[in-house]
Each structure stands twice: as C-alpha cells, then as structure tokens.
Amino acid sequence: MTSKDECSTTDTNQASRESTNMSQDIVSSVGNSVIQPSGKVFKSTKARSSNKLTVVLRSIWQRGEGKFALIVLALWVAVSLVSLVWTPQSLWATDGYHVWAKPSAAHWLGTDGTGADVFSWLMAGARTNLFIAILAVVFAGALGILLMGAMVSRNSALSNVSVVAVDALISIPTALIALILAVPMGASVAVIIIACGIGYGLNLARIARPQALLAANSDYVASSLSYGASGFSVMLHHILPNAMPTIMVQLSLSAGTAVLAESGLTYLGVGVPSGVPSWGHSLATSVKFINVYPLTVLWPGLIVTVVVVALNVFGDVLRDAIDPVTNPELREV
Amino acid sequence: MSVEVKQLGVSIADKRIVQNVDLHIGDGERVGLIGSSGSGKSMISKAMFGLLPTNAQISGSVMLGDTQIIGADETVLASLRGRYVGAVFQNPASSLNPVLAVGKQIELPLKLHYDLDKADRQARVAAMLEKVGLDETTAQKYPSELSGGQQQRVGIATALITSPRLIIADEPTTALDSITQRQIVDLLVSLVDKAGASMLFITHDFSVLARATTRCYVLDNGQIIEFGDTSDLLNNPQNGQTKKLVGAARELTLQRKRDSDD
Numbered sequence: 148m149t150s151k152d153e154c155s156t157t158d159t160n161q162a163s164r165e166s167t168n169m170s171q172d173i174v175s176s177v178g179n180s181v182i183q184p185s186g187k188v189f190k191s192t193k194a195r196s197s198n199k200l201t202v203v204l205r206s207i208w209q210r211g212e213g214k215f216a217l218i219v220l221a222l223w224v225a226v227s228l229v230s231l232v233w234t235p236q237s238l239w240a241t242d243g244y245h246v247w248a249k250p251s252a253a254h255w256l257g258t259d260g261t262g263a264d265v266f267s268w269l270m271a272g273a274r275t276n277l278f279i280a281i282l283a284v285v286f287a288g289a290l291g292i293l294l295m296g297a298m299v300s301r302n303s304a305l306s307n308v309s310v311v312a313v314d315a316l317i318s319i320p321t322a323l324i325a326l327i328l329a330v331p332m333g334a335s336v337a338v339i340i341i342a343c344g345i346g347y348g349l350n351l352a353r354i355a356r357p358q359a360l361l362a363a364n365s366d367y368v369a370s371s372l373s374y375g376a377s378g379f380s381v382m383l384h385h386i387l388p389n390a391m392p393t394i395m396v397q398l399s400l401s402a403g404t405a406v407l408a409e410s411g412l413t414y415l416g417v418g419v420p421s422g423v424p425s426w427g428h429s430l431a432t433s434v435k436f437i438n439v440y441p442l443t444v445l446w447p448g449l450i451v452t453v454v455v456v457a458l459n460v461f462g463d464v465l466r467d468a469i470d471p472v473t474n475p476e477l478r479e480v
Numbered sequence: 481m482s483v484e485v486k487q488l489g490v491s492i493a494d495k496r497i498v499q500n501v502d503l504h505i506g507d508g509e510r511v512g513l514i515g516s517s518g519s520g521k522s523m524i525s526k527a528m529f530g531l532l533p534t535n536a537q538i539s540g541s542v543m544l545g546d547t548q549i550i551g552a553d554e555t556v557l558a559s560l561r562g563r564y565v566g567a568v569f570q571n572p573a574s575s576l577n578p579v580l581a582v583g584k585q586i587e588l589p590l591k592l593h594y595d596l597d598k599a600d601r602q603a604r605v606a607a608m609l610e611k612v613g614l615d616e617t618t619a620q621k622y623p624s625e626l627s628g629g630q631q632q633r634v635g636i637a638t639a640l641i642t643s644p645r646l647i648i649a650d651e652p653t654t655a656l657d658s659i660t661q662r663q664i665v666d667l668l669v670s671l672v673d674k675a676g677a678s679m680l681f682i683t684h685d686f687s688v689l690a691r692a693t694t695r696c697y698v699l700d701n702g703q704i705i706e707f708g709d710t711s712d713l714l715n716n717p718q719n720g721q722t723k724k725l726v727g728a729a730r731e732l733t734l735q736r737k738r739d740s741d742d
Binding site: 369371376385470478 | 531534559560563565566569570571574576577578579589593624625639642
C-alpha cells in the first residue's frame with residue numbers, strides 16, 4: 148500500500164497549503180466581532196461567556212426555580228466552608244443548666260438535650276452532608292457509567308451478563324446494603340457513601356441504559372465505526388454525551404436521596420457515628436422529644452427538606468440547560 | 481484503491497443473504513450496485529468494512545488493495561476504516577450525532593488517523609466544509625440546524641476528510657428530494673474524481689445511477705444477475721428482473737414528468 152500512502156500524502160499537503168490561507172483569515176478576524184463573508188456581524192461569544200459552564204449556570208439562573216436551587220446549593224457550600232473555621236458557639240460547649248433552651252441571642256436556634264448550640268451543630272452538619280452527597284454522587288456516577296457502558300457493549304457476552312447482574316443487584320434495597328456494610332465497618336460516613344454509591348449507581352445504569360442503547364444502535368455510531376472509531380471513542384464521543392441529560396438528572400436526584408439516606412441511616416444507628424455533626428444526627432437526637440420540644444426537630448427537618456427539593460429542582464433545570472438541543476445558547480459556545 | 485470481491489457469501493442464522501457475488505472496482509473507478517430493497521446491497525458494503533453482525537457466516541474473499549478483509553484482524557480493519565475506506569450513509573439526519581457540533585464530528589476521523597494539532601485539524605475541517613459547499617460557520621452548528629442536503633454534505637465531509645482511497649456510498653441520496661439528490665451526486669462524483677479515489681455507489685434509483693457511475697452491477701436476491709456499462713445496461717437490459725426494474729423506474733420518471741407538465 149506504499150504507493151497509495153504517497154498518493155494521499157500529496158492530498159494532505161494540498162489540504163495543508165489551503166489551510167494556511169484559511170488560518171490567516173481566522174487570525175485576522177480575531178477581535179470582538181467576526182465579520183462573516185455574507186456580511187452579517189456575529190457577536191463574539193467571548194464577550195459574553197468564556198466557557199460552557201458559565202452558559203449553563205446562566206441558563207439555570209434565568210429560570211425562577213433554577214434561581215432557588217442555585218441559591219440554596221450555594222448557601223449550602225458556603226455554610227459548609229464557613230463552619231470549618233467558625234461557628235457561633237463551639238460544638239462542644241455544652242451547658243447543663245440550659246438544655247432544650249428556646250431560641251435566644253446566644254443560641255439562635257436554641258440548644259439541644261446536652262445544652263449544645265443547635266445552630267452551630269446544623270452549620271457543622273452541612274459540611275458532613277455535603278461531603279456525603281458529593282462522594283456518593285461521584286461514586287454512583289462512576290459505577291453507573293461503567294455499568295451503562297458494559298450494558299450497551301457490542302460484546303454480547305459482556306452486555307448480557309451485565310444486564311442480568313444489574314437487574315438482580317438492583318433488587319437489594321440501599322438500606323439493606325448499608326446494614327450489611329455496617330457489620331464489619333460499624334457506624335461511619337463511609338457506610339453511607341458506599342451503600343448510596345452502589346445503590347444509586349445500579350439505578351443510574353438501569354435508567355440511562357435505554358438512552359445509551361438508542362445511541363449505541365444509531366446510524367451515527369455505525370458511521371463512526373465505519374471510519375475506525377474504537378469502542379472507547381464511541382462511548383466517549385457519542386453514547387455518553389447523548390445519555391448525559393438523563394445521567395445528570397438522576398445524579399442530582401441521587402444527591403438529594405443521599406441527604407435523606409444520611410438522616411435515615413443515622414437514625415438507624417449505622418450512619419454518622421455519634422459526635423460527628425450532621426443533619427441526620429441533629430434529627431436523631433431530638434426526634435424522641437418531638438412532642439415536648441418540636442422546634443429542635445423542625446430546624447434540621449426543614450433544612451433537609453429545602454435542600455432535597457433544591458437538588459431535585461436543580462436536576463430538572465440542569466437537564467434542559469446542558470442539552471444543546473433544548474438550550475440554543477449552548478450552541479453558540 | 482481497487483476492490484476485488486470473489487465468491488462472497490453471507491448468511492445469518494442459516495438464511496443465505498448474499499451468495500456467489502463477484503465484483504471488481506478498478507483504481508479510480510466509480511461502480512454502481514443496484515437492486516431492490518432487501519436484495520443484500522448493504523450486506524456487501526458492510527462486508528467491505530468487516531462490520532457484518534457477529535452472528536453472520538461469511539465465505540469467499542474481499543480484497544481491498546492487497547489486504548484481505550474476510551477474517552482479518554480487528555486492528556487491521558480499524559486502521560483501514562476511515563483511513564483507506566470512507567462511507568457515506570443513507571439517512572443524513574440520523575447519521576449525525578444530535579448533541580455534537582458539526583465541526584467536531586467532521587474532526588473525529590482526523591483525530592483517529594492523523595497526528596495533527598488542534599489548529600491544524602480545525603483548519604482542515606474549515607477547508608473541507610468549503611469543498612462541500614458549506615461556509616465555515618457551519619462548524620459550530622448542530623445537525624438539527626441544518627437542512628437534509630446540508631446534513632448530507634456534512635456526511636460527505638466526514639467521509640472525505642481523511643482522504644480515503646475508496647468511498648462506499650450506501651444510498652446517499654435516498655432520503656433527499658430530487659433537486660438535492662442531483663446536487664449531492666454531482667458533488668460526490670466531483671470530489672471523488674478530484675481525489676482520484678474509487679467509489680462503490682449503492683442505490684435503487686436508476687437516474688442517480690446513470691449520473692454517478694460508469695459501470696454497474698445488478699443485485700437480486702443476493703446474487704449478481706447482470707453487470708456492464710451503466711448506459712448500456714439502462715438502455716438495453718438483458719435480464720428479466722433488470723428489465724422490470726428499469727421499466728418501473730422509467731414509468732415513474734414519465735409519471736413525474738406528466739405530473740409536472742399538468
């Protein structure tokens with residue numbers, strides 16, 4: 148095939164000669180606006196936004212519910228960071244004379260059964276929950292995408308085995324996985340993260356599979372196979388981008404569920420160990436006294452609810468914002 | 481690149497789909513393959529890429545240049561695909577990834593087969609877009625923003641960007657209206673001739689065939705029933721089935737003329 152190689156090299160030489168002219172054109176037109184041959188003046192996208200992330204965030208901000216979600220999530224992150232260096236009261240400053248105190252100037256949301264400041268514990272709890280939610284989502288995302296890839300593989304042995312495996316494993320409840328893990332590991336943050344990662348990862352794979360399968364059997368994948376793309380390249384350039392909106396929605400729902408799971412598992416005694424601040428911990432220690440001191444249960448409950456709603460709404464808005472088909476602004480980046 | 485198909489047979493689940501097919505494409509030649517739906521045209525094109533379904537039984541030989549495709553190693557096939565053999569597909573709307581900008585899709589084969597930096601690749605994409613008659617802003621557009629004809633031009637750009645030596649066009653005009661069909665065929669023919677590549681043009685449309693090819697094969701029920709010079713074959717078909725096909729095409733053309741005269 149050597150003679151043919153030479154033949155195509157001359158072709159590419161020609162192409163590169165043409166391309167030098169082309170690139171000069173491009174260089175000369177770099178500025179605030181690019182004048183097209185047709186005479187139309189296009190606003191340079193650089194003036195408004197530099198990357199996709201900015202455009203996506205702006206698209207989310209433009210919707211009312213998106214604004215709500217962004218504010219709540221930003222507040223969550225900010226409070227978590229602040230709690231690392233400052234809380235109104237020390238977490239360990241207990242006051243035996245003022246247990247179950249009402250809200251006051253010293254204790255903004257009152258005190259709990261040991262006389263510790265509820266507001267400070269909730270602030271510190273934010274970082275534990277954020278840590279759990281992020282790691283659970285990362286773990287679930289990695290596992291889910293890996294399994295999704297296996298389920299739509301062109302290797303029929305791999306895809307058949309993984310479909311059956313996912314369908315079988317998905318029947319095990321996340322809480323049961325956590326209870327099993329707690330036997331050797333005891334109550335710990337890792338139990339929640341691993342259990343949620345496995346449970347939500349399996350769910351993610353199952354839910355993203357139809358979208359991924361549609362892409363895998365599509366003409367554009369057939370086309371890319373015909374020009375020599377590998378399975379990995381097809382996964383990266385075609386299947387994943389097409390399944391991404393579904394994956395993002397599912398992951399943000401999973402983040403919300405992870406916050407709920409933290410509360411639930413901590414209440415069961417297999418989640419966050421005592422002494423580690425978390426919203427579930429604040430709930431679990433006060434829930435027995437809900438008839439006597441309803442306020443101490445209300446605060447953590449309210450925070451968990453608002454955060455979970457914000458995450459669910461965020462997933463919904465994010466879905467529309469990251470899809471270039473539904474978000475025309477993204478096409479201009 | 482020349483193609484030599486000898487005694488090709490393909491069967492899936494004991495059903496013979498293609499049998500005893502002999503087909504030759506010379507270097508720089510444009511050859512047609514025509515037949516009704518289900519006659520096995522696409523199976524032959526898939527065999528040339530080594531992309532037949534895994535449960536297919538294949539016999540015979542397919543030589544691309546001096547490489548045997550049947551039973552070849554996957555790495556050999558992967559280096560041939562795109563680099564030496566390019567494909568244009570039937571349905572341009574579904575052959576493009578809806579969530580990837582057009583420029584990126586044209587760039588992918590270049591990324592796979594050549595070691596070029598990003599600026600060089602983008603310049604080549606822009607040059608290729610110009611060659612297929614699209615302006616360079618098209619690179620940032622998404623498939624849904626293009627018309628069917630423009631989408632097929634992108635398909636052609638994707639197939640030709642790596643300057644392959646053989647183009648397999650599998651019904652590239654079927655999904656287009658008749659004016660766009662003509663433009664796309666003319667574009668494809670001129671680009672293939674300019675590059676000195678060979679082409680296998682698969683279709684069921686005789687008017688497109690006459691425009692695109694010099695020689696052609698008629699396929700029926702998985703077998704070649706007639707072959708020869710395209711114009712001879714269209715004017716004077718020998719085989720009964722070919723006569724039927726040509727006759728039907730003529731009637732349709734006359735019908736179309738009568739409709740437009742009214």
